[in-house]
Amino acid sequence: MSQISFRRRALTLVGIAAAATLTLSSCSSAPAESSGADAAEKITIGISQLAPHPALDAATEGFKQAFFDAGYEDDKTVEFDVQNANGEQSTAVTIAQSFASSDLDLVLAVATPAAQAAAQAITDKPVLFTAVTDALAAELVDSDEKPGANVTGTVDAVPEDALVTQFELIKEIDPDAKKVGIVYASGEVNSEVQVKNAESVAKDLDLEIVTKTVTTANDIAQATEALGDVDAIYVPTDNMVVNGIASLVQVAETKQIPVIGAEPGTVEGGAVATYGIDYTKLGKQTGEMAIRILEGADPATTPVEEPSELSYVVNTAAAKRMGVEIPKGILDQATVVE
DSSP states (O other), rough: OOOHHHHHHHHHHHHHHHHHHHHHOTTTOOSOOOHHHHOOOOEEEEEEOOOOHHHHHHHHHHHHHHHTTTTBBBBBTEEEEEEEEEOOHHHHHHHHHHHHHOOOSEEEEEHHHHHHHHHHHOSOOOEEEEEOOOTTTTSSOOOOSSOSEEOOOOOOOOHHHHHHHHHHHHHHOOOTOOEEEEEEETTTTHHHHHHHHHHHHHHTTTEEEEEEEESSSSGGGHHHHTTTTEEEOOOOHHHHHHTHHHHHHHHHHHHTTTTEEHHHHHHHHOOOOEEEEEEHHHHHHHHHHHHHTTTTTTGGGGGOOOOOEEEEEEEEEHHHHTTTOOOOHTTEEEEEEE
């Protein structure tokens, strides 16, 4: 479907909504059911989510919520076809190819591999992405300011000052910390960028980064053990590791090593703390971008957006299991999860 076509349909939908409002104002007994014309103008959106883990689930739900908050009704004026690749890149490619041949108005891709698959397969309809760390490094856009084609969205890269705060958390929990371990999936651009940024920040705090890579979730426990004598473990927004966070946390609890996450979903999964992104809000921010595009904005000139809000999240039960104490100054301003 052409961009002109989806724009026309979105504007028609707005017109119908306005007409419906006037009708309800003049006749309170008007039937609540949508007319046949309403159903014909329904917006259809395909959602390709890489894996089922808390951060990505939250991003998808936040995206949908943006439409509901804007007045769209589920299965009446907007329909979401949600597909999950369960962590398999080949499945993400299959989903993208299916969406490319479908009569969708817009596609949302959640996480970098899903976004790369969608951008490769879909060229005739808007593709929005979220939970991508570096859209330029992933070759999704020409630039963050002017994406250049049909693909744009939101990134979850932690701003440098927030990344510094995450590593300062390690020092506040253990002032004598010297070594920080990171386990990440080899070949995932999202993770490689984060490890590089972490190494830069850690150096300024007199911390040494020790890394181990994995190719499957089954390798996470062994890789965590192989980090050796580290003082803390940092978990970036690595889709494979976050999806298998229980294996990493189990090793960390046994060895009494505090785990610091890059985002709240990791803390809910058993890490001690983070200063990070609320993925529900990031997904909603992406949904608001999608609505603007459906109403006529050009994705080629719609800049990639960064998260608008970050906050402390701590897991006091996880801290107790790992034998560490969260400083009161952090607890006083944090959201506590268990």
